[in-house]
Amino acid sequence: MTQHSHQHGHTHGHAHGHHHEHGHHDESGLADMLDLDAEVHGARLGEVTDWVGQLAPDAPRAVADIGAGTGTGTLELARRFPEAELIAIDSSQAMLERLLASAREGGLVDRLRVLQADLDAGWPAVGEVDVAWAALSLHHVADPDRVLRDIYDALNPGGLLAVIEMDALPRFLPDDVGVGRPGLESRCHEAIARANWNAHPNWRPHLEAAGFEIAEQRTFTFDVSPSQASMARYAQTFLTRVRASLGDSLAADDLDTLDQLLGGDRPGSLQRRSDLRLRGSRTGWAARRP
Numbered sequence: 001m002t003q004h005s006h007q008h009g010h011t012h013g014h015a016h017g018h019h020h021e022h023g024h025h026d027e028s029g030l031a032d033m034l035d036l037d038a039e040v041h042g043a044r045l046g047e048v049t050d051w052v053g054q055l056a057p058d059a060p061r062a063v064a065d066i067g068a069g070t071g072t073g074t075l076e077l078a079r080r081f082p083e084a085e086l087i088a089i090d091s092s093q094a095m096l097e098r099l100l101a102s103a104r105e106g107g108l109v110d111r112l113r114v115l116q117a118d119l120d121a122g123w124p125a126v127g128e129v130d131v132a133w134a135a136l137s138l139h140h141v142a143d144p145d146r147v148l149r150d151i152y153d154a155l156n157p158g159g160l161l162a163v164i165e166m167d168a169l170p171r172f173l174p175d176d177v178g179v180g181r182p183g184l185e186s187r188c189h190e191a192i193a194r195a196n197w198n199a200h201p202n203w204r205p206h207l208e209a210a211g212f213e214i215a216e217q218r219t220f221t222f223d224v225s226p227s228q229a230s231m232a233r234y235a236q237t238f239l240t241r242v243r244a245s246l247g248d249s250l251a252a253d254d255l256d257t258l259d260q261l262l263g264g265d266r267p268g269s270l271q272r273r274s275d276l277r278l279r280g281s282r283t284g285w286a287a288r289r290p
Contacts (some may be wrong), residue, residue: 044222045072048284049080052133052162055215055286060084060130060159066119066151067137071099077133078108086111087126091118123150130156135164139200148210155289161212165200167219167281172235173261174275178268180257188242188258191249203285212287221281231276236262239270 063081065074068088078086086108090096096114103109117124120142132151141147151161169192176182192198204214225231243258250258263269270276 044220044224045076046079048135048162048164048220048282049073049076049133051216051218051220051284052077052131052160052286053080055162055288056081056131056160057156057158062087062127062129063131064089064126064129064133064154066132066134066147067140068099068114069095069137071095071102073133073135074099074112075102075106075108077131078103078106078111081131084111084130085113087113087115087129089115089117089119089124089126091116119147119150123147123154126154128156129154130159132159132161133164134161136166136198138163138203139165139198145206145209148206148212152210152212152289157289159289160215161207161287161289163203163207163285163287165203165283166198167283169198169280170234170238171279172231172238172270172276177257177261179260180253184254184257187250187254188239188246191246192242194249195246207285207287211289213290215286215288217283217285219281219283223277223279225277228274228276231278232270232273234278235270235276 060081061084063077063084064087065071065077066089068074068090069092071088074086074088078084088096088099090099093116096116100109100112100114103112115124115126129151132155134151138144138147148161155161169189171185171189173185175185177184204217207214239258240262243255243262247255260266260268261270265271
C-alpha cells in the first residue's frame, strides 16, 4: 500500500495506514501493520476498488499497484479486474515476498508481475497500463509531481489513476478508557499531527498539473467493529508504534495509561476489552488521462 511499505493500511489499506511513517521502525513491523489493516478493513477496501472499477476503462488489460506493500490493494484489484495483468511495484523485497505468498495462496500468481523499484530513483519498466492505484503511497516519494508525470506517461489514453490517502489515522478507543484522563487517543493524535505522520497534500492540483482530468473525488468514512481479536492486535500494533516514537511528546500519566492498555492480558488491556471500534476516513482522487 505504500512506496516503501504503506494503504495506509494502511492504511492502508489497507487500508493500510497509518502508521506509515518511515525510518522509525523495522519493515517486518510495518508489514504486520499492513496485514492487520487488510484483515480489519476488508470490505471497506472493496468499496473503494468498486468505485475505481466504475470509473475505469472497460476490461483493462494491465493494472499497476504503485507502492504495493504486502499486497492488500493488489489482491483486491485482482478481484475487481479478473481479466487484468497485475503489476505490483514496491521498493521493499520483503514486502513483495509477502505479496507473492498471498498471491500464490489466492491462485493469482500467474496474473502477477512484481517490480522491486525505488520510485525516487526513477520510473521502472512497467509498460503500458490501463489502471494505476496509489494507496497511501504517493506522499512518501521525494518528488510526487515527477512520479505523477511518469504515471501519466505510462497510462494509455483514457486510463485511470486512483490516489487514496488516509484523512486521519485510525481511532480505536472510547473517550474514557476507564483509567487516566479521558481523551487519551485525541492527545495521541495531536502528538502524531505535530510529528507530521501521514501528512499529504490535496492531490487535485498536482494531478491537474501532470495533465490529468479529475473524474471524481470521494471521501470514504468507516466505523466498524470486526472481530475484537483482530481489532485488539491492530490497536496494539498501532499504539505500540505511537508509544515508541512519540513517548517524549506525551504526559507521564498518559504514558502510564498507554502502558496499561498495552500490558498484555491484564484487566483493562486492549486484549481484554470489548469496546474497540475502528473509526476513520480516506479520500480518493480518480484522475483520467485524456
